[in-house]
Amino acid sequence: MQCVGQPPSAGVHSGGPLCHTSLYDSSIKSSLREIYNRLFHSYGPQHWWPARTKTEVVVGAILTQNTAWSNVERAIQNLKRAKVLTWSALRDLPATELAELIRPSGTYEVKAKRLGSFVRYLWEDHNGSLRSMLNGDMETARERLLSIHGIGPETADAILLYAGNHPTFVVDAYTRRILRRHYLCDHRMSYEKVRELFHSALSPKTRLFNEYHALFVTVGKRHCRSRARCLGCPLEGMVHDPAL
Numbered sequence: 001m002q003c004v005g006q007p008p009s010a011g012v013h014s015g016g017p018l019c020h021t022s023l024y025d026s027s028i029k030s031s032l033r034e035i036y037n038r039l040f041h042s043y044g045p046q047h048w049w050p051a052r053t054k055t056e057v058v059v060g061a062i063l064t065q066n067t068a069w070s071n072v073e074r075a076i077q078n079l080k081r082a083k084v085l086t087w088s089a090l091r092d093l094p095a096t097e098l099a100e101l102i103r104p105s106g107t108y109e110v111k112a113k114r115l116g117s118f119v120r121y122l123w124e125d126h127n128g129s130l131r132s133m134l135n136g137d138m139e140t141a142r143e144r145l146l147s148i149h150g151i152g153p154e155t156a157d158a159i160l161l162y163a164g165n166h167p168t169f170v171v172d173a174y175t176r177r178i179l180r181r182h183y184l185c186d187h188r189m190s191y192e193k194v195r196e197l198f199h200s201a202l203s204p205k206t207r208l209f210n211e212y213h214a215l216f217v218t219v220g221k222r223h224c225r226s227r228a229r230c231l232g233c234p235l236e237g238m239v240h241d242p243a244l
């Protein structure tokens with residue numbers, strides 16, 4: 001495991017260098033558990049993903065890249081009103097019309113291309129069946145998603161977790177920021193390394209990963225913004241540096 005720096009002596013970790021040791025591993029494990037317990041105790045179940053159908057989950061996961069969820073909701077409402085939020089309707093919809101409908105989600109032409117690539121792959125390789133596309137071994141399904149133009153690891157993991165019920169951790173900007181400020185990762189760690197941190201420290205359970213990611217989003221929106229508002233944050237009592 002990568003060495004990620006040393007917190008103050010009063011911190012979760014104590015005594016000795018924080019890399020390649022079982023002490024480090026168990027500290028990470030207990031910190032990730034404590035974070036989860038504190039957040040769950042404060043906020044309770046988050047009932048994610050905020051969508052009615054799996055199609056909506058996938059479309060939302062693609063449209064939410066680099067934009068606020070409220071913008072995605074407006075785009076999804078447009079698709080619903082136009083009665084095209086089904087895989088067959090999306091397949092038959094001209095790209096320009098799709099782009100216009102999802103305009104509220106920002107960079108809509110790029111996102112229309114990405115959504116179009118997903119829909120094309122779904123029909124060409126899985127006859128329009130999301131179940132077939134996401135079924136089976138998780139890493140194989142993940143590779144399939146990552147092979148599609150415009151689907152990066154965060155989007156792939158969101159689709160696998162919330163539409164495929166696979167136990168994969170979704171690492172978003174909030175996750176990285178909170179971990180960094182609590183000395184559990186640094187900016188050099190890749191997406192895959194941060195994901196691995198959760199997979200090796202926690203039991204790979206879909207329900208746990210579903211809730212944990214949603215809780216990170218909640219605390220990120222309420223407290224751990226670009227300028228941290230630590231006062232009253234459920235993680236305030238844990239060692240941290242809001243300036244990181």
Ligand code: SF4
Nearest residue numbers: 223224230233235236
């Ligand atoms: S707001 Fe402060 S206490 Fe809360 S998660 Fe961010 S750094 Fe930690």
